[in-house]
Amino acid sequence: ETGVTQSPTHLIKTRGQQVTLRCSSQSGHNTVSWYQQALGQGPQFIFQYYREEENGRGNFPPRFSGLQFPNYSSELNVNALELDDSALYLCASSLGARLNTEAFFGQGTRLTVV
């Protein structure tokens, strides 16, 4: 186990709704990254938070937003859900955001949009 926990584990939402996914990082880790993994594909970087500030963003629309709290836990919010948002959402925490820093992944939240 990596110590990174995500909730919920599974979620079903209707197109157009909003969803919030949560991530509790490993103790002491101040950096959280979110990835989207569509079925049969590799994870794609959504964004990263370092000490409560967004530290980088991938090619995702603004309806994907996030937060990092003072305890370094994080939320991923997705508005106006689309069918293509159905995926496994992975959270990764690390101690710092340096290039060679190892990221520890949670088990993910599987989101299904119907």
Place this chain on the structure above:
Amino acid sequence: AQKVTQVQTEISVVEKEDVTLDCVYETRDTTYYLFWYKQPPSGELVFLIRRNSFDEQNEISGRYSWNFQKSTSSFNFTITASQVVDSAVYFCALSEASNAGNMLTFGGGTRLMVKP
């Protein structure tokens, strides 16, 4: 063009066979890191190895070995004497100095099935 390419989408072997998973990457950075992760059915990505762009020394860890060749932009992963527990999806990933923090760019993954 994809930055990280894993041409083998699925490999099936019989237990005790050796298997090599290929990874080819593309970057303009001189400083970068390459990773391999294992994803079992539970979904969590398990870190296997990290290699920096200045260290081409091959590495062996038990039944696992990695061959990094900058000349061909490849970072291949070999499992010797495969076991059923090795069955999983394996991802190669790249972290570049020109990108945010320790952002990872993943390949499409290779599903390895080891049959008894």
